[in-house]
Amino acid sequence: MDLQGQNGLVSTYRQSWRNRGLAGVLVSALLVTFYLVLYFEDKLEKVIHMRPLTDFATSVGLRNRWYLYGLLYCVLMIVGGALYLRKHGNSRYNQLRIATNVTVQVLFGFLLPFIMPLFNGPELYVSYFWPLKYDYFYPHTLQDLPLYFAAYTVLGSLLLAPIMAYFFGKRWYCSWVCGCGALANTFGDPWRHLTSKSTRAWRFEKWSIYLVLGLVLLTTALVGMDFLVGAQHPTFHRLVAGEHWDDWSLKYLYGLVVGAILAGVVGTGLYPILGPRVWCRNFCPMAAFLGLVGKFGRFRIRVKPGMCISCGNCSTYCEMGIDVRSYAQSDQSFTRASCVGCGMCAHVCPRGVLKLSNAPRGQADKKRQGLTVVDF
Ligand code: SF4
Numbered sequence: 001m002d003l004q005g006q007n008g009l010v011s012t013y014r015q016s017w018r019n020r021g022l023a024g025v026l027v028s029a030l031l032v033t034f035y036l037v038l039y040f041e042d043k044l045e046k047v048i049h050m051r052p053l054t055d056f057a058t059s060v061g062l063r064n065r066w067y068l069y070g071l072l073y074c075v076l077m078i079v080g081g082a083l084y085l086r087k088h089g090n091s092r093y094n095q096l097r098i099a100t101n102v103t104v105q106v107l108f109g110f111l112l113p114f115i116m117p118l119f120n121g122p123e124l125y126v127s128y129f130w131p132l133k134y135d136y137f138y139p140h141t142l143q144d145l146p147l148y149f150a151a152y153t154v155l156g157s158l159l160l161a162p163i164m165a166y167f168f169g170k171r172w173y174c175s176w177v178c179g180c181g182a183l184a185n186t187f188g189d190p191w192r193h194l195t196s197k198s199t200r201a202w203r204f205e206k207w208s209i210y211l212v213l214g215l216v217l218l219t220t221a222l223v224g225m226d227f228l229v230g231a232q233h234p235t236f237h238r239l240v241a242g243e244h245w246d247d248w249s250l251k252y253l254y255g256l257v258v259g260a261i262l263a264g265v266v267g268t269g270l271y272p273i274l275g276p277r278v279w280c281r282n283f284c285p286m287a288a289f290l291g292l293v294g295k296f297g298r299f300r301i302r303v304k305p306g307m308c309i310s311c312g313n314c315s316t317y318c319e320m321g322i323d324v325r326s327y328a329q330s331d332q333s334f335t336r337a338s339c340v341g342c343g344m345c346a347h348v349c350p351r352g353v354l355k356l357s358n359a360p361r362g363q364a365d366k367k368r369q370g371l372t373v374v375d376f
């Protein structure tokens with residue numbers, strides 16, 4: 001029994017599968033193995049002469065292993081979402097957020113892309129935008145998309161997403177719509193306290209996330225250039241957009257390193273070791289882009305002055321490794337580019353100190369000071 005009565009705050013460190021104990025390491029190993037097979041099944045087939053995920057997917061009537069992955073993703077999110085709401089469902093914000101997460105993923109992340117090809121339609125993912133769905137801005141992809149969807153994805157990525165981030169912070173996407181964030185907030189929730197709050201982790205995050213954003217910009221620009229001049233420059237074409245794995249093209253490497261290893265193997269496989277937002281915090285170019293916009297926008301976490309008792313619940317539960325307590329102790333409302341607006345810091349605060357706000361900035365909020373990151 002959790003005697004503290006803070007939504008399982010004490011028990012977070014008591015269970016082996018949640019405190020990097022043996023059970024947690026085994027769950028992580030299982031997830032990593034699954035992702036390695038998912039991404040590299042073609043290579044594995046040369047060794048074991050079978051395609052385990054593809055064979056299983058087709059045996060249950062799914063077209064390929066990616067639909068099997070989509071189905072498992074939805075199941076984990078629904079089960080994880082129900083367990084999350086059992087602990088934290090006493091808040092309307094959490095109820096609406098998790099219901100939206102699951103609905104968006106089931107409808108737009110699985111059912112729509114599965115059903116449309118049955119009627120000879122295209123496989124479209126309406127809840128993903130560039131630069132997260134990096135190939136949506138490759139000219140060949142845009143050419144193959146229906147015109148209405150090409151317009152939607154360009155305008156959605158360059159206008160809708162940043163405008164929404166200005167008014168609501170990146171929470172509208174990272175905590176309500178995005179499939180990666182939705183899995184982290186449901187299936188990954190039991191490990192949220194494992195996100196590092198150390199200064200070293202914060203320094204790493206600042207470099208890594210903007211490095212990936214730079215890489216996606218470079219890759220998109222060079223693939224676009226290749227579309228225009230690649231036919232006359234075969235070496236440039238091979239280095240930038242070569243389709244075979246042994247070309248080691250920039251496009252192939254970005255997909256392999258960022259799209260498969262960082263987003264899948266590391267980003268989800270290591271939930272039980274590094275917490276559920278490893279990808280979002282350190283590598284997601286969409287999070288970097290929306291976080292930059294959000295710095296100039298309205299969203300912030302308001303702190304009620306003189307109320308904090310320094311219990312640290314908010315920092316413990318912050319899945320992005322933000323030291324919320326240090327702001328609360330200093331009576332300092334704040335905006336952080338990495339904050340995904342999950343609302344858990346406010347939810348677990350026993351004194352009601354914190355409030356997520358989109359209201360235009362008042363005079364008090366304008367006076368922000370840089371706080372040293374506390375290493376604990
Ligand atoms: S600061 Fe609060 S709202 Fe932002 S990511 Fe951390 S817990 Fe979620």
Ligand code: SF4
Pocket residue numbers: 307308309310311312313314315324325328329345348349350351352353354
């Ligand atoms: S803001 Fe609330 S949860 Fe965070 S340290 Fe202060 S009292 Fe505790």
